[in-house]
Amino acid sequence: MDMNKKSKLGFVDENQFSGSINYSFPLSKISWLKVGGPVDILFRPKNLDNLSRFVSLIPGEVDVMPIGACSNLLVRDGGLSGVAVKLGGSFSEIEIKNNEVKLGAGNLSSNVAVNLSELGYDLSFLRTIPGTIGGAIAMNAGCYGNYIGDYVRSVEGVDKSGKIIRLSRENLKFEYRCSRLPNGFIVTSAILKPKIEKKGAIEAKMKEMVSKREETQPIKKATCGSTFKNPDGKSSLMLEDSIDFKAWSLIDRAGLRGKKIGKAMVSKKHPNFLINLGGATSEEMESLGEYVRKSVYEKFKVSLDWEVIRVGRKSN
Numbered sequence: 453m454d455m456n457k458k459s460k461l462g463f464v465d466e467n468q469f470s471g472s473i474n475y476s477f478p479l480s481k482i483s484w485l486k487v488g489g490p491v492d493i494l495f496r497p498k499n500l501d502n503l504s505r506f507v508s509l510i511p512g513e514v515d516v517m518p519i520g521a522c523s524n525l526l527v528r529d530g531g532l533s534g535v536a537v538k539l540g541g542s543f544s545e546i547e548i549k550n551n552e553v554k555l556g557a558g559n560l561s562s563n564v565a566v567n568l569s570e571l572g573y574d575l576s577f578l579r580t581i582p583g584t585i586g587g588a589i590a591m592n593a594g595c596y597g598n599y600i601g602d603y604v605r606s607v608e609g610v611d612k613s614g615k616i617i618r619l620s621r622e623n624l625k626f627e628y629r630c631s632r633l634p635n636g637f638i639v640t641s642a643i644l645k646p647k648i649e650k651k652g653a654i655e656a657k658m659k660e661m662v663s664k665r666e667e668t669q670p671i672k673k674a675t676c677g678s679t680f681k682n683p684d685g686k687s688s689l690m691l692e693d694s695i696d697f698k699a700w701s702l703i704d705r706a707g708l709r710g711k712k713i714g715k716a717m718v719s720k721k722h723p724n725f726l727i728n729l730g731g732a733t734s735e736e737m738e739s740l741g742e743y744v745r746k747s748v749y750e751k752f753k754v755s756l757d758w759e760v761i762r763v764g765r766k767s768n
């Protein structure tokens with residue numbers, strides 16, 4: 453790391469924090485797409501106080517970005533400047549009180565669905581969504597007609613100054629594939645009110661969703677899932693609804709199934725998924741995405757918006 457950068461990030465005194473701190477950490481190591489350059493600092497806090505104190509010491513000019521499992525992130529090859537905060541196992545509580553559940557933001561969404569099903573609480577739609585609860589809230593993740601925002605009562609987290617605050621659902625304004633979290637806000641936990649259902653019925657739903665996914669999507673490949681939002685704002689999995697305006701259908705009808713740039717490919721199984729065939733760069737992934745957008749626009753005059761979040765610098 454160059455000296456200039458090091459002095460800007462000199463606020464970090466490793467002895468003060470029990471979490472882990474890595475410098476120049478290659479995000480390709482943890483991203484689902486297996487691409488992306490290094491982040492200056494990757495911080496994995498041990499607990500809420502630890503996180504709050506750390507954030508309070510970060511100078512205003514240093515960027516801070518919360519990340520989960522990077523299942524919806526395309527980190528560019530030149531990497532990210534500043535600090536990425538990743539919540540893990542220390543933020544994985546699941547507590548139930550008065551039929552509401554408090555979920556640590558570091559929980560994997562699929563684990564939450566399975567664990568709650570044992571107790572008769574139905575968040576079965578989370579079973580097939582990769583990533584963490586923090587990422588699911590930021591993205592208002594959903595499938596099969598359910599969105600996490602419909603279940604959220606409040607969230608707790610750390611703001612840009614390091615203060616721990618609680619936001620009610622009215623502050624979050626959940627919309628299709630986004631919520632309005634304040635800039636730089638790190639969600640650490642959320643309270644949700646799931647529906648109550650028989651354990652067997654929830655398990656059956658999850659089983660059906662898993663097999664439907666396996667049948668229709670390349671879920672075992674390096675991908676970020678749906679690359680573009682559906683222009684009509686509905687789940688790409690509700691195939692029976694207004695098929696003509698699904699992103700996958702537009703891409704398919706533009707003849708792009710299997711289109712490749714370098715090692716990046718439009719999935720043949722589900723054309724709204726871009727796949728890293730092994731060794732792709734971020735630039736190849738992004739160029740392929742832009743090629744898809746341009747082709748769809750030329751053919752149908754429909755602008756596809758990225759659902760995958762692109763961050764960081766292009767490499768020189």
Ligand SMILES: Cc1cc2nc3c(=O)[nH]c(=O)nc-3n(C[C@H](O)[C@H](O)[C@H](O)COP(=O)(O)OP(=O)(O)OC[C@H]3O[C@@H](n4cnc5c(N)ncnc54)[C@H](O)[C@@H]3O)c2cc1C
Nearest residue numbers: 520521522523524583584586587588590593594639676677
């Ligand atoms: C195979 C596959 C299938 C998918 N299917 C679906 C689907 O059906 N429905 C769907 O909605 N998505 C789907 N996705 C996309 C992705 O899984 C979701 O968006 C997921 O919720 C992202 O969670 P994450 O922890 O990986 O977040 P990341 O990708 O790490 O981050 C995504 C965004 O969330 C923010 N964020 C992460 N953690 C926090 C936090 N603690 N506090 C504040 N902000 C935070 C990040 O800053 C970033 O803006 C799929 C992805 C894959 C790979």
